[in-house]
Amino acid sequence: MTTAAPSVSRERLLEQEVRNLRAEVERLRLALAEKKGIDVSTLQAPRHGPDPSAKHPAGGSPRVVFLANVVTRPNIEVGAYTYFSGEGCEHFERENVLYQTDDPADRLTIGRYASIAPGVRFLMNGANHPASGTTYPFWMFGRGWHERREPRFRGPTTVGNDVWIGLEALILPGVTIGDGAVIGARAVVAHDVPPYAIVAGNPARVVRRRYDDATISKLLELRWWDWPPERVTRNLPELLDGRFDQVT
Numbered sequence: 001m002t003t004a005a006p007s008v009s010r011e012r013l014l015e016q017e018v019r020n021l022r023a024e025v026e027r028l029r030l031a032l033a034e035k036k037g038i039d040v041s042t043l044q045a046p047r048h049g050p051d052p053s054a055k056h057p058a059g060g061s062p063r064v065v066f067l068a069n070v071v072t073r074p075n076i077e078v079g080a081y082t083y084f085s086g087e088g089c090e091h092f093e094r095e096n097v098l099y100q101t102d103d104p105a106d107r108l109t110i111g112r113y114a115s116i117a118p119g120v121r122f123l124m125n126g127a128n129h130p131a132s133g134t135t136y137p138f139w140m141f142g143r144g145w146h147e148r149r150e151p152r153f154r155g156p157t158t159v160g161n162d163v164w165i166g167l168e169a170l171i172l173p174g175v176t177i178g179d180g181a182v183i184g185a186r187a188v189v190a191h192d193v194p195p196y197a198i199v200a201g202n203p204a205r206v207v208r209r210r211y212d213d214a215t216i217s218k219l220l221e222l223r224w225w226d227w228p229p230e231r232v233t234r235n236l237p238e239l240l241d242g243r244f245d246q247v248t
């Protein structure tokens with residue numbers, strides 16, 4: 001009995017074929033330039049990761065978006081290279097930033113190089129009903145019910161750089177998530193998260209710190225996310241291995 005090859009290996013073969021074809025096209029392009037007497041070194045542009053102004057930077061997949069290139073609200077700011085993934089990811093601000101008011105102070109700021117998994121949602125300040133008396137929002141319906149009370153304003157929501165937010169996490173209003181933090185899948189983040197902490201659960205609690213205090217201080221000083229892409233490329237192995245004292 002024969003069994004069909006798993007589709008994943010077929011996908012890998014196709015990917016490899018595409019890479020081979022791309023390499024062949026590049027080889028032919030350079031050969032042609034050489035034939036025409038063009039200095040080929042001027043054609044071989046160094047590669048330093050994706051174009052940060054690309055909307056769908058992962059090989060064009062519509063399931064991955066660089067958020068900075070799709071957000072439009074004046075009170076949402078996202079740094080370069082921060083991506084959001086999942087079906088309909090380009091509708092992030094409509095589907096995943098909920099109850100945000102027009103108040104400039106009801107602000108969502110996300111740093112650079114953050115990874116945001118499918119289903120992550122940010123609950124903003126318009127989400128809460130006042131709890132000083134009855135929570136029913138009479139003024140929503142008018143017709144003589146115009147008396148209004150505002151809920152407590154919890155402040156802006158801030159997500160640092162190099163933060164990874166896991167599947168379907170919920171970030172409550174007014175929370176600050178420090179650089180390098182990890183938010184577990186389905187966490188409900190109700191309090192600030194220190195830099196380089198891993199939090200999980202509801203309410204999210206620190207599971208552990210990713211590095212010792214000295215390394216965390218060094219990383220917060222290093223701020224690799226602000227480097228030009230050339231420097232990131234050069235130091236990629238060190239950054240990925242956590243050899244932060246060896247970066248150049």
Ligand SMILES: CC(C)(COP(=O)(O)OP(=O)(O)OC[C@H]1O[C@@H](n2cnc3c(N)ncnc32)[C@H](O)[C@@H]1OP(=O)(O)O)[C@@H](O)C(=O)NCCC(=O)NCCS
Pocket residue numbers: 116117118165166167168182183184185186187198199200201207
């Ligand atoms: C948070 C996370 C990164 C922790 O990974 P880790 O550092 O390897 O931690 P561990 O698996 O050792 O778990 C540590 C403790 O936290 C608990 N924990 C881990 N993730 C949890 C979660 N999402 N919710 C609740 N508890 C969680 C574990 O049960 C364990 O508890 P214990 O010490 O009482 O046994 C990981 O569990 C997670 O949630 N990843 C998100 C993955 C995701 O969403 N991917 C989407 C594609 S980007």
